[in-house]
Amino acid sequence: MEKPLNKQELVAAVAEKTELSKAKSGEVIDAVLSTIEKTLAKKQEVRLVGFGSFVTAKRKAAKGRNPRTGEEIKIPASTSVRFRPGKLLKDAVSK
Numbered sequence: 508m509e510k511p512l513n514k515q516e517l518v519a520a521v522a523e524k525t526e527l528s529k530a531k532s533g534e535v536i537d538a539v540l541s542t543i544e545k546t547l548a549k550k551q552e553v554r555l556v557g558f559g560s561f562v563t564a565k566r567k568a569a570k571g572r573n574p575r576t577g578e579e580i581k582i583p584a585s586t587s588v589r590f591r592p593g594k595l596l597k598d599a600v601s602k
Contacts (some may be wrong), residue, residue, distance in 0.1 A: 514536070517536060517574055518532045518533045518536060519532075521535070521536060525594070531592060532598070535548045543561055546561075547561055547563055547588055550557075550563050555593070556593065557593045557595035557596070558592075558593050558595065558596050559590055559591055559592040559593045559596055560593070561588060561590055562588070562589050562590075562591065563586050563587070563588055563589070564583050564586070564587050564588075564589050565584065565585075566586070566587060567584055568581065568582060568583055568584040569581075569582045570582065586596070
């Protein structure tokens with residue numbers, strides 16, 4: 508299995524593909540990620556047609572068990588982020 512793509516490698520790939528400097532590509536990537544983060548924080552969905560959608564989902568409070576002690580614990584309600592891949596992304600990955 509190949510190693511994951513890190514941010515520096517992503518910046519370099521975007522810079523090469525767009526002919527922007529690495530610094531400018533980094534700024535663009537940071538702006539995109541920041542915009543997605545702020546939109547999700549407002550509980551809005553981010554749809555990138557063909558790529559996928561980022562959505563928030565609420566988890567109800569629940570009871571769980573501490574695996575070490577078996578003691579029952581309360582798990583508070585929370586909001587999580589989910590990604591739903593689009594058809595084009597699914598098709599590209601399944602090749």
